[in-house]
Amino acid sequence: MFGGGYVENTFLKEPRFWITSMRQSNLIISQKYRILKIKSRAYNLIKPRDFIIVYLKDGGAFRVVFRVLTSWISYHPDNPPILYEEEILKDRILYPFYSKIDVVGVGWVEVTDLVNDLSFIERKYAWQTYLTGFPANFRRPIPKEDAKKILKRMKLKEEVMEYLKSL
Numbered sequence: 001m002f003g004g005g006y007v008e009n010t011f012l013k014e015p016r017f018w019i020t021s022m023r024q025s026n027l028i029i030s031q032k033y034r035i036l037k038i039k040s041r042a043y044n045l046i047k048p049r050d051f052i053i054v055y056l057k058d059g060g061a062f063r064v065v066f067r068v069l070t071s072w073i074s075y076h077p078d079n080p081p082i083l084y085e086e087e088i089l090k091d092r093i094l095y096p097f098y099s100k101i102d103v104v105g106v107g108w109v110e111v112t113d114l115v116n117d118l119s120f121i122e123r124k125y126a127w128q129t130y131l132t133g134f135p136a137n138f139r140r141p142i143p144k145e146d147a148k149k150i151l152k153r154m155k156l157k158e159e160v161m162e163y164l165k166s167l
Contacts, residue, residue, distance in 0.1 A: 015067075016047075016050045017051045018045075018051065019052070019135060019136040019137050020053075020134050020135050021132060021133075022057060023058055027063065031064065034103065035098045038072070042135060043099070046068055046072075046099075047071075048068050048069060048070055048099075050068045051104065051147070052066040052135070053065055060112070061110050061111060062111065062114075063108060063154075064103060064106050065103075065107075065154070065156070066102065066104065068101055070099050070100040073098055082098075105151070106156075107151075107156045109154045111127065111131065115127045117149055118142075118146045119145070120137050
């Protein structure tokens with residue numbers, strides 16, 4: 001039907017919602033420079049147009065919503081990287097891949113206030129397990145309904161909520 005040369009078009013697919021955890025210092029840099037840096041080759045999972053909900057490790061809360069704008073890029077020696085705090089302290093690149101992002105919304109909701117309402121957290125007593133790694137939730141996107149619950153409780157601006165409803 002597609003003649004063997006068919007290539008998946010990510011722009012025809014519905015965007016997915018992911019969770020990642022970050023330190024406050026890295027979050028500030030990501031917001032300022034509009035990039036998200038990663039260690040692993042998980043870039044084949046998260047595509048342009050997907051959303052990433054950030055869990056703040058040193059705050060215990062969902063804090064920011066990013067939208068991925070570009071495919072993941074590997075740093076090149078001719079392109080000096082923007083560094084996260086621990087990269088500066090260790091004097092080496094720890095996060096060799098990055099994507100340009102848009103900061104869709106900023107809010108705050110304590111994870112403990114939501115645990116019982118989120119279906120992707122199956123073992124409620126071990127909720128932290130679902131919020132570690134990149135992407136979190138064992139490298140799986142979260143259900144759209146869970147994303148809606150988180151975003152609603154983050155108390156994002158009304159125009160952000162209207163935009164997200166349209167998806």
